Amino acid sequence: MAAAVSPSWNPLRCGGTALPVNLLVMAKAIAIALLLTNHVALLPDPFLPFVPGLDSIQPVLFQRTLQVVFVASALALLFNRSVRLAAFILGMTIIVSVLASKAYYGNNKTFCGFILFLTGLYQPGREPWMIRLQLALVYFGAGSNKLLDADWQSGVFFQNWAANRLHQPVFIAVSSYLPPLLLAKAISWITIATELGLSGVFLVRRLFPLGIWGNLLLHSGMLFFTGSTFTMFFYAMTASMLAFASWPASPMLVIFDGDCGFCALSKRWVERFDLENILDWRPYQSGAGKRYGITDADASQRIYLINGDRIYSGFSAFKMMVLCNPISYLLTYTVLAAPGAGDSRFRNVVVAILLFLFSPFFRPVGDALYAWVARNRRSLVSNSNCSLE
Amino acid sequence: MKTTAAAALLLFQVVMMVYARFVPSRYFCWAPFDIQTEYKLQVEVGGRALNAKEVRTRYRRAQNGTDNRSPQHVMDIVQGYEETYGRNNPARVEMRYRVNGKQEQVWRWPRQ
Numbered sequence: 001m002a003a004a005v006s007p008s009w010n011p012l013r014c015g016g017t018a019l020p021v022n023l024l025v026m027a028k029a030i031a032i033a034l035l036l037t038n039h040v041a042l043l044p045d046p047f048l049p050f051v052p053g054l055d056s057i058q059p060v061l062f063q064r065t066l067q068v069v070f071v072a073s074a075l076a077l078l079f080n081r082s083v084r085l086a087a088f089i090l091g092m093t094i095i096v097s098v099l100a101s102k103a104y105y106g107n108n109k110t111f112c113g114f115i116l117f118l119t120g121l122y123q124p125g126r127e128p129w130m131i132r133l134q135l136a137l138v139y140f141g142a143g144s145n146k147l148l149d150a151d152w153q154s155g156v157f158f159q160n161w162a163a164n165r166l167h168q169p170v171f172i173a174v175s176s177y178l179p180p181l182l183l184a185k186a187i188s189w190i191t192i193a194t195e196l197g198l199s200g201v202f203l204v205r206r207l208f209p210l211g212i213w214g215n216l217l218l219h220s221g222m223l224f225f226t227g228s229t230f231t232m233f234f235y236a237m238t239a240s241m242l243a244f245a246s247w248p249a250s251p252m253l254v255i256f257d258g259d260c261g262f263c264a265l266s267k268r269w270v271e272r273f274d275l276e277n278i279l280d281w282r283p284y285q286s287g288a289g290k291r292y293g294i295t296d297a298d299a300s301q302r303i304y305l306i307n308g309d310r311i312y313s314g315f316s317a318f319k320m321m322v323l324c325n326p327i328s329y330l331l332t333y334t335v336l337a338a339p340g341a342g343d344s345r346f347r348n349v350v351v352a353i354l355l356f357l358f359s360p361f362f363r364p365v366g367d368a369l370y371a372w373v374a375r376n377r378r379s380l381v382s383n384s385n386c387s388l389e
Numbered sequence: 390m391k392t393t394a395a396a397a398l399l400l401f402q403v404v405m406m407v408y409a410r411f412v413p414s415r416y417f418c419w420a421p422f423d424i425q426t427e428y429k430l431q432v433e434v435g436g437r438a439l440n441a442k443e444v445r446t447r448y449r450r451a452q453n454g455t456d457n458r459s460p461q462h463v464m465d466i467v468q469g470y471e472e473t474y475g476r477n478n479p480a481r482v483e484m485r486y487r488v489n490g491k492q493e494q495v496w497r498w499p500r501q
């Protein structure tokens with residue numbers, strides 16, 4: 001009988017643990033953001049707790065214990081040590097902090113705590129329905145609360161927030177051409193509809209891709225409009241979309257031109273970052289693509305990637321390689337959270353670029369770039385013996 | 390057990406969302422940034438007005454601040470402090486606040 005393989009200590013690895021890869025990536029992304037924004041410094045001592053009696057605990061002991069457990073569990077998560085337990089403990093640390101101090105209480109912290117707590121309760125072999133329900137609940141609560149608020153219905157909240165608090169220049173400029181409160185009211189109702197819509201979308205599997213894009217656009221829009229991540233909200237809400245992602249259950253077949261030096265070089269580079277071995281590379285010359293209807297003529301012009309019953313080619317295939325690699329997300333959240341807890345134009349630019357690159361709008365550009373590289377691959381790599389016929 | 394714990398957490402949130410319809414506070418009901426409250430706290434202890442640093446030390450809130458939630462959250466903190474930690478060192482508090490930029494309102498502690 002083969003011995004059980006212990007998960008890797010490499011924080012860039014996300015396979016071989018008690019959590020599915022996508023959920024572990026989600027939890028790690030949140031942990032990375034918590035650590036890089038120095039959230040540990042915010043953890044409170046008991047102050048007007050929601051749970052009576054918590055403030056009878058010696059305050060310094062309480063706070064230091066929380067901080068040590070917080071960092072230890074976050075690091076355990078990153079280094080793949082008992083990941084479900086680590087996520088559970090990290091979530092509980094935040095939940096206990098919230099319950100211990102009304103001054104610390106905040107929706108973003110509560111959400112982080114709940115998502116990590118629920119991740120820790122994940123049962124192998126099942127869908128992460130608890131996490132998905134949590135997201136649906138958050139959007140339903142947010143949307144319904146706004147729907148029933150007179151100042152949201154009328155646009156008064158948004159007008160005051162955008163113009164008087166944020167001094168948002170684009171909003172002020174555009175609204176100056178419109179009747180009073182019209183723009184604010186429109187944005188208010190769009191927000192309400194989006195949040196309530198998302199709460200329903202996240203309950204229907206075939207609508208998950210729509211929900212993921214809706215979430216990313218909503219929270220990125222808030223980031224661009226306000227310049228703020230709302231502490232952890234942006235990171236946690238976007239990372240939690242991984243719970244809705246359709247993650248490959250087995251290695252994806254990649255059909256490439258085995259006679260092409262440039263292709264071989266590209267393969268070696270991609271394999272270097274494919275720590276989970278999610279890609280199974282086969283030259284088309286082996287006939288591997290035939291049963292998927294991929295002719296030799298097609299495969300000699302562009303790369304093909306097969307994920308379940310879906311076939312991607314060219315730029316789309318490359319995009320799938322990036323989207324299904326945990327390193328993409330870990331690196332992204334590290335870059336986004338690196339500027340720290342404050343506002344950052346750099347962060348806004350990175351988010352905007354990523355949204356654009358992975359949006360349908362960039363696809364024609366991506367396809368054109370890919371086609372250009374394919375046509376000129378002979379000259380891109382010396383000693384290449386690619387044949388274009 | 391795990392399913393029960395998760396279900397209990399989700400049910401708790403549903404209860405809080407319903408409860409929020411009947412009270413001014415907004416805890417655990419996912420009402421982020423739904424109300425903009427600008428407030429100013431004037432606090433007197435033993436006849437002496439506290440400065441900004443003293444107010445922050447006492448209530449862990451800024452003396453002049455903004456809360457992106459219900460004004461009840463600030464009131465809860467002030468009232469909660471005065472009813473517990475501040476019993477032996479009571480303060481008279483006047484909070485002037487505006488909700489979403491509308492007309493200024495006043496809240497006082499002790500209640501009059």
